[in-house]
Amino acid sequence: MSIDALKKRIKEGNLTGVYAFFGEEEYLKEYYYRQLMDKVVDGPMKDFNLTVFDGKGMDLEQVRDALELLPVMAQQKMIVIKDSGVLKAPKAEEKEFWDRYLDDLPPYVCLVFYEKEVDKRSKIFGKIKKIGLPVEFGYQKDAYVASWVGQKLASHNKRMDKKDIYYLIEHCDTGMMSLKNEIEKLIYYCGSREVISRQDIDAVCVKSIESRVFNMIDAFTDGNTGLVFEYLDDMKKLKEPVVKIIALLSRHFSGILKVKVLLEEGAHENEIASKLKIASFVVKKYIKYAQRFSVNYLRSVLEGCLEIDNGIKSGKMNDWVALQTFIAKYSKKD
Numbered sequence: 001m002s003i004d005a006l007k008k009r010i011k012e013g014n015l016t017g018v019y020a021f022f023g024e025e026e027y028l029k030e031y032y033y034r035q036l037m038d039k040v041v042d043g044p045m046k047d048f049n050l051t052v053f054d055g056k057g058m059d060l061e062q063v064r065d066a067l068e069l070l071p072v073m074a075q076q077k078m079i080v081i082k083d084s085g086v087l088k089a090p091k092a093e094e095k096e097f098w099d100r101y102l103d104d105l106p107p108y109v110c111l112v113f114y115e116k117e118v119d120k121r122s123k124i125f126g127k128i129k130k131i132g133l134p135v136e137f138g139y140q141k142d143a144y145v146a147s148w149v150g151q152k153l154a155s156h157n158k159r160m161d162k163k164d165i166y167y168l169i170e171h172c173d174t175g176m177m178s179l180k181n182e183i184e185k186l187i188y189y190c191g192s193r194e195v196i197s198r199q200d201i202d203a204v205c206v207k208s209i210e211s212r213v214f215n216m217i218d219a220f221t222d223g224n225t226g227l228v229f230e231y232l233d234d235m236k237k238l239k240e241p242v243v244k245i246i247a248l249l250s251r252h253f254s255g256i257l258k259v260k261v262l263l264e265e266g267a268h269e270n271e272i273a274s275k276l277k278i279a280s281f282v283v284k285k286y287i288k289y290a291q292r293f294s295v296n297y298l299r300s301v302l303e304g305c306l307e308i309d310n311g312i313k314s315g316k317m318n319d320w321v322a323l324q325t326f327i328a329k330y331s332k333k334d
Contacts (some may be wrong), residue, residue, distance in 0.1 A: 006032055006135045015040050016076060018105060018132030020087060020113040020125065024277060027176035029137040033080075033114060040078045040110045048072040052080040060097050067101060071108050078110045087118040087125050098124050102131065139279040140176070141270075145169055149179060153196065156187050160196045166281075168201050173208040174279050182206075209240050213248040214285060221292045225331040232327060242319035243312060246326075250305035252286075257298040259283065260290035301330050 009015060015036065021029050041049045051066045063081070071077035086094045102124070105111060111132075118125050118134075128134050140148075146165045153159055160168070172182050182205045186196050189204045212235055219227040235245060255278065262272050273283045308326050311317035 003028070003032065003135060003137070005133060006036075009133065010035055010039055013039065016107060016110050018102060018111045018113070018128050020115065020118065020128045020132070020134040021137065022087070022113075022115045022118045022134070023137035025137040025139050025175060027180060028140070029114070030177075032135070032137070033112065036110070036112065037078060040076050041074070043074065045072045045074050049074050049077040050080075051078070052082060053084070054082045056083070056085050058084060060093065063097075064101070067106060067109060067111075076108050076110055078112065080112045080114055082114045083116060084113070085115070085117075087113055087115050087122060087128075089119070090122070090124060095123065099127070102127050105131075138274075138277055139174065141273075141280045142166065142169060145176060145179070148176065149183065152180070152183050153187075158187055158190065158194060158196055164196070164198045164201065167198055168205065170214075170281055171201070171207045171211045172205060173210065174282070178208075209235065209244060210248055212240075213245060213252060216249075217252060217285075217289060220331060221289055223331070225328070228327055228331055229324070232324065236320060242323050243309065245323060246305055246309050246312075250302060250309070253298055253301045253305070255282070256286050256289045256293060257295065257302070259286040260293070260295060260298065263287065263290055297330075304330055 006019075010032075019036070021033055023029060037050065049071045053063055053066075058081070063079075066079050069077075084094075086098065090098070113128070120126075125134065146162065146169065149165050149168065150160070150162075168182065169179065172178050185204050186200055190196050190200060212231055216228050216231045219225075219231065232245075255276065258276060259272055262275065267275070269280070269283055269287065272287075273280050276283070278286075304326055308317060308322040312319045312322055
């Protein structure tokens with residue numbers, strides 16, 4: 001399920017068969033999807049030899065017709081099944097359809113399942129793994145992303161200190177697609193200037209709410225309650241939704257608890273990142289936090305998140321008052 005195996009196929013031109021593209025890193029998933037498509041259906045008959053079925057509940061008869069229809073003035077055709085959910089929770093008729101057609105896929109077809117999520121235990125996924133190539137596009141290691149950022153900048157005659165590249169990665173929304181957008185803004189902002197600085201990042205880039213929540217957890221870790229409330233006040237001024245802040249706090253403290261358990265079981269950083277499917281810079285933070293927080297404290301915080309979330313959604317609590325009370329209660333670690 002490696003990207004390297006896909007790159008090799010594209011290079012060699014061995015492109016028919018069935019593929020499953022899935023995973024959190026949307027930029028790489030889209031990039032290699034385009035690479036594959038350009039190889040399979042490049043040319044004047046592209047529109048006739050590319051069929052995309054998008055969304056759940058697609059007409060299986062139309063899919064069957066597309067599979068059986070010969071390519072037009074070409075050796076190959078490409079059929080894309082996009083965001084269908086059939087690799088996670090297929091309906092009975094979808095199971096039956098794909099069980100039959102995957103065993104008898106025409107030799108001229110390049111079939112791509114392009115999905116947000118999959119169930120690797122499902123029968124359809126198992127069959128694709130056996131006869132085709134499933135490729136998981138997970139979040140990449142920081143070193144890979146940092147190198148990619150450097151290459152993007154260099155292609156526009158720009159550069160940035162390595163420490164500032166990591167600063168950019170840490171403070172933007174997770175994923176290379178978000179980084180691409182921020183890089184483009186920096187390039188336009190700096191004009192003819194070659195070097196992009198941290199000051200430029202602070203001036204132009206939108207720090208994600210996730211980054212701000214991490215700042216809060218850093219202050220939690222240091223026992224700096226005053227700073228926690230400063231970050232909270234900043235998010236209030238930016239009109240960040242309280243329920244989103246609570247959801248992020250819950251997600252991150254849940255992640256910290258999972259990391260703490262895995263560390264106690266002897267797992268290492270790369271293993272944790274792979275198992276939990278989270279970016280490596282997030283794992284580093286979780287490891288730092290896990291060393292400072294007890295299991296009881298982490299469980300208590302998660303219970304507190306659930307309590308105020310339910311209270312706000314039921315109308316029993318004022319959102320900001322509930323969140324501020326939560327901060328006051330849990331800013332003191334046990």
